[in-house]
Amino acid sequence: xxxxxxxxxxxxxxxxxxxxxxxxxxxxxxxxxxxxxxxxxxxxxxxxxxxxxxxxxxxxxxxxxxxxxxxxxxxxxxxxxxxxxxxxxxxxxxxxxxxxxxxxxxxxxxxxxxxxxxxxxxxxxxxxxxxxxxxxxxxxxxxxxxxxxxxxxxxxxxxxxxxxxxxxxxxxxxxxxxxxxxxxxxxxxxxxxxxxxxxxxxxxxxxxxxxxxxxxxxxxxxxxxxxxxxxxxxxxxxxxxxxxxxxxxxxxxxxxxxxxxxxxxxxxxxxxxxxxxxxxxxxxxxxxxxxxxxxxxxxxxxxxxxxxxxxxxxxxxxxxxxxxxxxxxxxxxxxxxxxxxxxxxxxxxxxxxxx
Amino acid sequence: xxxxxxxxxxxxxxxxxxxxxxxxxxxxxxxxxxxxxxxxxxxxxxxxxxxxxxxxxxxxxxxxxxxxxxxxxxxxxxxxxxxxxxxxxxxxxxxxxxxxxxxxxxxxxxxxxxxxxxxxxxxxxxxxxxxxxxxxxxxxxxxxxxxxxxxxxxxxxxxxxxxxxxxxxxxxxxxxxxxxxxxxxxxxxxxxxxxxxxxxxxxxxxxxxxxxxxxxxxxxxxxxxxxxxxxxxxxxxxxxxxxxxxxxxxxxxxxxxxxxxxxxxxxxxxxxxxxxxxxxxxxxxxxxxxxxxxxxxxxxxxxxxxxxxxxxxxxxxxxxxxxxxxxxxxxxxxxxxxxxxxxxxxxxxxxxxxx
Numbered sequence: 001x002x003x004x005x006x007x008x009x010x011x012x013x014x015x016x017x018x019x020x021x022x023x024x025x026x027x028x029x030x031x032x033x034x035x036x037x038x039x040x041x042x043x044x045x046x047x048x049x050x051x052x053x054x055x056x057x058x059x060x061x062x063x064x065x066x067x068x069x070x071x072x073x074x075x076x077x078x079x080x081x082x083x084x085x086x087x088x089x090x091x092x093x094x095x096x097x098x099x100x101x102x103x104x105x106x107x108x109x110x111x112x113x114x115x116x117x118x119x120x121x122x123x124x125x126x127x128x129x130x131x132x133x134x135x136x137x138x139x140x141x142x143x144x145x146x147x148x149x150x151x152x153x154x155x156x157x158x159x160x161x162x163x164x165x166x167x168x169x170x171x172x173x174x175x176x177x178x179x180x181x182x183x184x185x186x187x188x189x190x191x192x193x194x195x196x197x198x199x200x201x202x203x204x205x206x207x208x209x210x211x212x213x214x215x216x217x218x219x220x221x222x223x224x225x226x227x228x229x230x231x232x233x234x235x236x237x238x239x240x241x242x243x244x245x246x247x248x249x250x251x252x253x254x255x256x257x258x259x260x261x262x263x264x265x266x267x268x269x270x271x272x273x274x275x276x277x278x279x280x281x282x283x284x285x286x287x288x289x290x291x292x293x294x295x296x297x298x299x300x301x302x303x304x305x306x307x308x309x310x311x312x313x314x315x316x317x318x319x320x321x322x323x324x325x326x327x328x329x330x331x332x333x334x335x336x337x338x339x340x341x342x343x344x345x346x347x348x349x350x351x352x353x354x355x
Numbered sequence: 356x357x358x359x360x361x362x363x364x365x366x367x368x369x370x371x372x373x374x375x376x377x378x379x380x381x382x383x384x385x386x387x388x389x390x391x392x393x394x395x396x397x398x399x400x401x402x403x404x405x406x407x408x409x410x411x412x413x414x415x416x417x418x419x420x421x422x423x424x425x426x427x428x429x430x431x432x433x434x435x436x437x438x439x440x441x442x443x444x445x446x447x448x449x450x451x452x453x454x455x456x457x458x459x460x461x462x463x464x465x466x467x468x469x470x471x472x473x474x475x476x477x478x479x480x481x482x483x484x485x486x487x488x489x490x491x492x493x494x495x496x497x498x499x500x501x502x503x504x505x506x507x508x509x510x511x512x513x514x515x516x517x518x519x520x521x522x523x524x525x526x527x528x529x530x531x532x533x534x535x536x537x538x539x540x541x542x543x544x545x546x547x548x549x550x551x552x553x554x555x556x557x558x559x560x561x562x563x564x565x566x567x568x569x570x571x572x573x574x575x576x577x578x579x580x581x582x583x584x585x586x587x588x589x590x591x592x593x594x595x596x597x598x599x600x601x602x603x604x605x606x607x608x609x610x611x612x613x614x615x616x617x618x619x620x621x622x623x624x625x626x627x628x629x630x631x632x633x634x635x636x637x638x639x640x641x642x643x644x645x646x647x648x649x650x651x652x653x654x655x656x657x658x659x660x661x662x663x664x665x666x667x668x669x670x671x672x673x674x675x676x677x678x679x680x681x682x683x684x685x686x687x688x689x690x691x692x693x694x695x696x697x698x699x700x701x702x703x704x705x706x707x708x709x710x
Contacts, residue, residue: 169651216627272571296524
């Protein structure tokens with residue numbers, strides 16, 4: 001039905017199959033550091049308008065591929081599409097981050113939640129996936145994504161970003177059953193949403209657990225990891241005769257990698273606070289690993305970027321199953337040429353680890 | 356010279372000596388959650404004015420001891436007294452956190468730094484320590500403190516708080532020698548400063564590395580831990596015939612506890628993202644451990660607080676060398692009665708672990 005995939009290095013690496021070099025992409029590769037992204041953003045009028053318009057979403061998704069020889073496209077969207085689809089009044093205020101106008105704090109608020117129909121409330125995302133897939137023409141695979149239920153839940157309960165997660169943790173310790181009820185709805189919504197992305201053409205999916213690292217170990221297991229595991233089990237894992245790899249990423253979750261691997265995910269994202277050698281030892285070949293250059297390395301001169309790329313590659317070491325990435329999203333004030341230096345260094349330095 | 360110490364449970368626990376129960380204090384125990392603190396703050400006019408006035412600093416330091424049977428007082432001050440003493444134009448703007456008006460970004464900025472004389476530029480802190488010690492009358496020991504060079508350095512370079520540490524990391528990757536030169540000055544200043552606190556009466560000292568956890572492991576070792584180790588080695592470790600314990604705390608440093616213990620510190624602070632059982636295994640009895648209730652537990656009802664206190668005590672388990680604390684500072688909107696419930700639970704539940 002669609003064009004054959006010309007570059008499947010990412011998909012093979014995510015399944016720990018042999019590759020001739022280490023594939024790479026960048027979290028938030030379609031982002032503000034690119035002038036062409038800022039131009040589309042200006043045309044669209046707002047961040048949310050850009051997310052909700054499949055043409056714009058497709059345009060910015062493809063932009064970084066025009067600049068750099070990356071091995072994947074990632075759907076341009078936001079982790080808060082689900083609360084938006086749940087009518088919780090999402091807005092992005094300039095310089096303030098996301099706001100949820102109708103936060104979820106009481107039993108009545110949780111009762112009012114529903115599982116959005118991806119074909120209806122989230123149709124704009126599904127349409128974007130299909131359009132991007134068509135426009136990619138098989139150049140590289142397309143990654144779909146969603147936030148983890150815990151992470152999306154923090155915004156739903158706090159009403160926006162938070163440093164301390166006081167409200168959701170107050171609910172977690174004070175009324176854990178209520179929080180579980182909320183996370184259950186978000187988990188079902190997320191599973192349907194990711195499956196709709198796969199159905200529309202996403203060839204791998206990633207779950208971003210940006211705030212799981214703020215939890216104590218027992219709470220991480222109970223309120224974040226458990227729900228990510230349910231998503232992994234509910235996902236369509238094969239499509240068009242090919243396995244659809246699933247990647248879990250908990251920022252600050254470096255001590256929990258073995259437990260994350262036990263969910264059955266194919267790969268784990270690793271941030272820069274954990275060495276890949278350590279991550280590899282913890283996960284003992286059960287999963288591929290994706291990461292983990294400190295995004296701030298891209299502020300340094302290209303020669304330093306090359307050295308730091310070399311260290312990340314050496315830390316993973318010989319063998320397959322490594323997807324090079326930043327340890328978090330690329331910062332908006334990074335010089336695109338520095339991103340290019342990173343990409344070039346991975347292309348140049350990684351083949352030796354695959355011989 | 357001063358009144359004999361009536362309650363030395365904290366000092367013994369920090370040295371892993373036998374105690375009949377687990378001592379406790381709370382990070383930021385003299386803080387905004389107490390109405391009496393807010394009253395003093397209003398009298399003083401500003402946070403900085405309160406820090407710089409020994410009578411006010413003494414007043415708020417003693418306030419939590421009037422409410423709760425805590426086992427230590429901690430000097431009321433701020434980790435940014437050192438950049439303030441270096442004339443970097445420190446200000447606390449309402450709701451915005453600290454600002455450094457003259458940030459350190461160039462070689463010339465670093466050249467202009469000097470090691471403040473604690474008897475001069477930081478006399479107000481030394482005077483506060485002496486006054487608090489006198490007013491305590493031997494009730495409990497007084498803990499002195501400073502920020503880690505890396506953590507204080509982040510404010511000095513960024514010019515305030517930061518989410519990404521883009522500027523200091525840009526310097527770290529782009530001009531590491533310059534950053535080392537800056538950290539060297541801050542380290543010498545911090546060592547002198549802590550020794551002056553000990554000289555004035557502090558009976559234990561703690562180094563707060565709030566932002567070390569944002570570093571990759573190699574950078575943590577080179578730019579944070581190395582300088583904390585230098586401080587540990589430069590400290591006065593005995594005073595009035597008694598050992599002065601030193602505690603290191605890197606928030607988010609749960610994977611580096613063994614390396615932190617190797618500095619020669621007597622005790623390590625542990626945040627709630629690491630189980631104390633894990634921390635104890637990592638450090639193999641080399642150090643005492645201080646922590647680590649999630650401060651958000653204090654939003655829950657007292658019965659839940661008691662259960663969570665029980666879990667922390669059980670996680671450390673039997674034996675000495677545990678100082679109960681929160682895993683980070685108490686939040687400003689916590690009900691003081693909930694802090695009281697935590698304190699009562701530690702008093703009630705901890706003796707069984709010391710039999």
